[in-house]
Amino acid sequence: MTERTVMLPPEANTSPKAWLRAQVKSPLGLVLNIAMLALIIKAVPPLLTWALLDATWSGADMNACPPKGGACWAFIHAKMRLILFATYPYEEHWRAMLATLILVALVLVSMNPLFWTRKLLIGWALGLLAYGVLMWGGIFGLRFIDSSNWGGLPLTILLTVCGVFFGALLSVPVALARVSRLPVFRTSAIIYVEIIRGVPLISILFMASVAMPLLLPEGFSPSGLVRVIIGIVIFTAAYMAEVLRGGLQAIPKGQYEAAAALGLGYWNTQFKVVLPQAVELVLPAFVSLIIITLKSTSLVVIVAMMDLLGAAKASLADPNWIGFYVEAYVFAGAIYVAICASISRYGRKVETRLRRARGYG
């Protein structure tokens, strides 16, 4: 009996020397690596000097920050709450913060199909009630705050959540109509989707905020917030419907036939068999749409709503602090990056958990 040798893969060599050798193995890799290194050496030290070494951390007004000096974080220190909450009354910021946390928690739970039960519906009902009470007030001794004063990060999150939530609701009938065999439904869904996808969001927002009040009778117009949310929902729903259609078409014909064999009608087939599977299939694409919607909400600046970016822009107009636009945009940008990264990370985690729970991965 001959001895059988088992060939094991070579142990991965993780010593720094081996790592370095791998980086310079091919001439192209060598050149690229040196170029990148040069770029980093050129770019990082000045950036650090600006952001940390030469930075001004505290001060009462712009005179604390020398012209042509480093970053003026004193500006962010003074304007942080303005950028985060905009015109929401200063003493009531805790209310907006608490309400937004409730909303975020609800969204996080709802992104996971494993939690889609009746309890979640009750959770949403209670959560939205608490949200409304906290944001508007007017009862329980809370001061009334008109929705025109909402702003900053809470507004960004509200617009995103409303856009995604109502957009998703609206997208279901549109997607079903889009794959329907009845020409009336199919044609109207195609017209809706193609028109909205052919128009930039910015023009829909303009229509919603500038043209809508002129078309409605004088003195009767929904608040600017509602008008903008309607615009965002109409826009998001068109894209979601198309994503959902992709999911519907991926469901094998056998599923429909099995449902028909069980005697399920159209609605039961769709809601009990097809849609649950389709939604799980398109979850990654939905997460992308949520991130896109979050970033698109910054366009409401052009209709003078103060979302996070709008508030950052508004913070630049204080005569006591002239010209710190780089700091303001870096701060707002960092918040966007943090939120988007968290959403996509959470989305991936939900996917893995879902795959494991369903037993296919």
Add this chain to the structure above:
Amino acid sequence: MSFRLIAASALLAITGATASHADLLDDIKERGELSCGTLNYLPGVGYLNDKGEWSGYDVDFCKAAAAAILGDASKLKLVSLTGPQKFPALDSGEIDILSRSVTQTISRETTLGYDFIGPNHLTGQGFMVSKDSGVTSVDDLDGATICVLGGSAQERYLADYFSFKGMSFTPVAADGSDQMYPMYFGGRCDAVTQEPPYMAIRRLRSGEAEDHVILDDIISKSYEAPVIREGSPRLREVLQWMHYGMITAEELGITQDNVDEMVATATDPNVKRFLGTEGTVGEGLGVSNDWMVNVIKAVGNFGEFYDRNLGKDSPLGVERGLNALPRDGGVLISPGWQ
């Protein structure tokens, strides 16, 4: 009843139901809140302070109007508007007053159908150049590259002025001051054009203040004024006389600090009539007799109003120039209060 008659009466019911009063002044008093359109990006004119509260010249006009009509400057809803939004918001009735540095022109008054109050801010367009360029007047700028705010009235005036003088120039349109000044100080343009005070503060913040000079020439006058829709003569009267009242208060030496004392001690019949302790000036306008006291308590007289937001008590430190009483070299006048 014919179909046409039904349709007509239905239409009447709809339109009749919305136009409740002849004059917006009564609507505002009934509503108990004044709705004012303004802006949130112009230092000293309309901006938010650290606490997110509205401040600035155009915002203070709204506060004064609320104090005049409703007796309380806090009964005010401020709406921030972008350039394209401002007139539709006024037309649709979303706002009562537009106080957003709108330049008063005859076409806006006649063809568009607006009433202008004031004007309450007289300003103009100047130029800043680098000292090394040797430019001493606008007429030296033939062939220059000039940074200007895109879509602004200044862009139009600039083109008009240069074509009238038969000079050429290359405009570089910027989207906002925060883009324009880095372009100018970065050398993209030979000159930059805006109202002189804004150029002065940017020059101060550039770190190279001594290398740049603001020319004395002013190429266009820009008289800015709050706006209301035509068709509310009584609201127009209240606001116009409020503007005159702030000027009169400065003439009479009535300030935010001494107004209560003046009410108590004034003996001059002119002052008494003005402050409403005698006569019925306010009632005649459809507001309370002590309306000017409320206005002065809210924003002060014209001098205080100007200096706090744009002038010597603000970081901008703009000279009052034309925005002063004739005795101080300005052109602000008020008709008599008899």
